[in-house]
Amino acid sequence: MTLTAEHLVPTHCPYCALQCGMSLSGTTVAPREFPANGGGLCQKGWTAGSLLTTPQRLTTPLVRSGAELVPATWDEALDLVARRITEIQAGHGRDAIAVFGGGGLTNEKSYLLGKFARVALGTSQVDYNGRFCMSSAAAAGTKAFGLDRGLPFPLTDIGDADAVLLIGSNPAETMPPFMQHLRKAIDAGGLVVVDPRRTPTAEQASLHLAPAPGTDLALALGILHALVAENLVDRDYVARRTRGFEAVWRIAVRWWPERVERITGVAAADQRRVASLLATARNAYVLTARGTEQHASGSDTVSAWINLALALGLPGRAGSGYGCLTGQGNGQGGREHGQKADQLPGYRRIDDPAAREHVARVWGVDPASLPGPGRSAYELLDALGTATGPKAMLVFGSNVVVSAPRSAHVVQRLRSLDLLVVADFVLSETAAMADVVLPVTQWAEESGTMTNLEGRVLLRQKAIDPPDGVRTDLEVLSGLARRLGQPAQRFPVRAEAVFAELREASRGGLADYSGVTYDRLRDGEALHWPVPGTDHPGTPRMFLDSFAHPDGRARFVPVEHRGPAEPVDDEFPLIATTGRVLQHYQSGAQTRRIAELSEAVPEVYVEVHPDTAARSGLADGDWARVISRRGETAARVRRVASMRPDTVFLPFHFPGAQRANLLTNPALDPASRMPEFKVCAVRLSPKDGA
Ligand code: SF4
Known part of the structure; x- marks a missing residue:
C-alpha cells in the first residue's frame, strides 16, 4: 500500500527514550524525519504497528473467580475495586493501598496517577519502575x-x-x-x-x-x-x-x-x-x-x-x-510529574513545604492532607502484604513479575495481597496474577505527551480508534476517583485538559512545563524543558552560564569505590549481568507478542566464555541452570569468545522459568534506591546437574 500524506498521522514510537519520529496510516508504520532518529527506526519501531492488532488484546475487564479471570462490565470491575479499596483502608489506613506506575506512561498519566494516589487514595505508597531505570x-x-x-x-x-x-x-x-x-x-x-x-x-x-x-x-x-x-x-x-x-x-x-x-x-x-x-x-x-x-x-x-x-x-x-x-519511552517525563515516592509535579520534593503548598493549591486540597514520602519501588514490593505494608496494589504500565529484582520473592509478595489491580492492554505476567484486570488503550489509540531523553516534550497523537471495550488510563483513574468520592472535575479524562493542569502544577518547578501547549507541539516547536512561559523558546542547552545550585557552580562529589554488594565465592564463582537485546523491550510484554521479534529471539540465553562453559560441562545450545542465592533461571547456552571468563550475561525480557530477574540481587543504592541489577554471584550447571 502506498501511504499518501493525508493518510499519515505523525507520532512517535511506543518504546524507548529516543522516541523516534514515525507516521502511522492505520496500523502501518512509516519512518518520519525527526532529529533524534534522522528518519531511522529499529526493528522494534518498524514492527510496532503489529501491537495494535495483536490477537492477545484485552477488550473487557476481568475479575478473579477462584483460579479463573472472568469477564465483567466496567461498572462491575470499577465498583468492585472502589469497594475493596474503601474496605481495606477502613481496616488498615490510607497507606494500605499502594500504586505502582511506569516510565512508559505519558506525562498526563504519570501526573494523574500521582495525584490519584495522593488525593483520591491519600496514600504515600506510590512509586514506579523508573526507580529501576535511571x-x-x-x-x-x-x-x-x-x-x-x-x-x-x-x-x-x-x-x-x-x-x-x-x-x-x-x-x-x-x-x-x-x-x-x-x-x-x-x-x-x-x-x-x-x-x-x-x-x-x-x-x-x-x-x-x-x-x-x-x-x-x-x-x-x-x-x-x-x-x-x-x-x-x-x-x-x-x-x-x-x-x-x-x-x-x-x-x-x-x-x-x-x-x-x-x-x-x-x-x-x-x-x-x-x-x-x-x-x-x-x-x-x-x-x-x-x-x-x-x-x-x-x-x-x-x-x-x-x-x-x-x-x-x-x-x-x-x-x-x-x-x-534514559531507557524507557518516558524515562525523563515519567520522573517529573509526581508518580515517584519522594516527588510532586514539577520535579518538586514532596517534603518541601513550598512545593506542597503550590501543588495543593492547583489540586484544590489542603496541603496538610497530602501524604509525605513513601517507599521506593523495590521496598514497596518487598513490603506488600506484610504486617506494616500495603494490603492492595494498583499497577499501571508495569510488569513487575518480570522486571523487578528477586522475582520469585516479588511474586510471593504479590500473592499475599488482598487485592491486586492491573491496568494493561494485554494479559502481562503481572496482570495474570491480578484480582481485577482493566483493559486500557495503547500508544496510537490515545493522545498524550512524552519527554524524550533530551528533555524535549513530544505530542504522541491519536492515530487510530481503540477496539470496543477498552478505556484510557485517564478514564480509569477518573472513574475510580469518582467512586471514591472525588468531584469529577478534579480528575479530567481528556489528555489536553490533564496537561493544562500539569502545566500549572509544574509552574516554577525545576521541570517547568508551564509554557508548553498542545498547539505549540502540534506546530512542531522543539520545546525542551524548562519552558516557563508560552513566549519562552524552551531550553535546549542547560548550564551554559550557571548550574542550578544557588551559587551557580557545579559540585564535585567525593566518592569511594566499594565493589559489588554480593562478591563471588566458591559456591557462586561467576558474575551474572543482565541487559537488553535489539528485538525486545523491557519485560517483553509488548515485543514478545510480535512474531518477527519473538521469532528472532524466542527465549532467554546465557552468554558464556567457551572455557567457562567447558568447565561447567556446557556445549553451545545446551540448556543451562544459572543459579544464584535467590533462585535459578533456565537459559540456552551461547558460547561467546569475547566474554570475560568470570562473567555471564542474560537478557531480562523473558517470563516464567526464563526470568533473569529470578537471579538478581535487590541490594539498594542508599541514595537512589536502585537495585543492583547488574551484578550478582551465580554458578552454572547443565540442566540436569546440581
Ligand atoms: Fe527508535 Fe527503536 Fe527506540 Fe523505537 S525502540 S524509539 S524505533 S530506537
Missing part, C-alpha cells in the same frame, strides 16, 4: 548540577563530538538510530566504550574497556588520576564553575592506574589513553546508562563519572557535556 543518574545529576535532565543538550549536538566516552550503554542494540550521532566520533577514532561485554556498540569503538562488573567507580577514579597526573585538568573551568575538586582529588590520588588495573582488569595504559583522548578533543561527551547505574553504588559511580567530566571542563560548555541516556 534513578542513580538522577540522584548523581541532582547532587552535581542541582538539577537532573538526562541530556541537558540536544541529542544532535553529540554529532559534532570528536570524542565520546560511553559507559554502560549499548545503543547499537537498544536504540540503533542513536548510533548516527556517534558517527563523527567513531570516524575520528574517539569513541570509547566501557562495558564488560564486547557489544555491537563496543565493536565500533576505537577503544573498548571491559572492566569487571561492579568496578566502574574504580575505573573512573583511575582515569581521573591519570588526568591530574598528566596535567590535563581544565583548571580554569574547575576554578570558575565548580566547587569541591580538592576533596575528590584526595580520594583519586590513591587510585593510580596500575592499582585500578588490578581491580578492574583495564590496562593502566588504556586509562591514560582515555584521559588524553578526552582532554585533547575539541568537543567531548561523557555519557552514562544502565550498565554503570544499576548498582548498589550506582549513584556514587555516576558521581565519579561526572567528577571526571567536570575535571575535563565538559558540563555546561557548548558542544560538550555530560548526560545520561
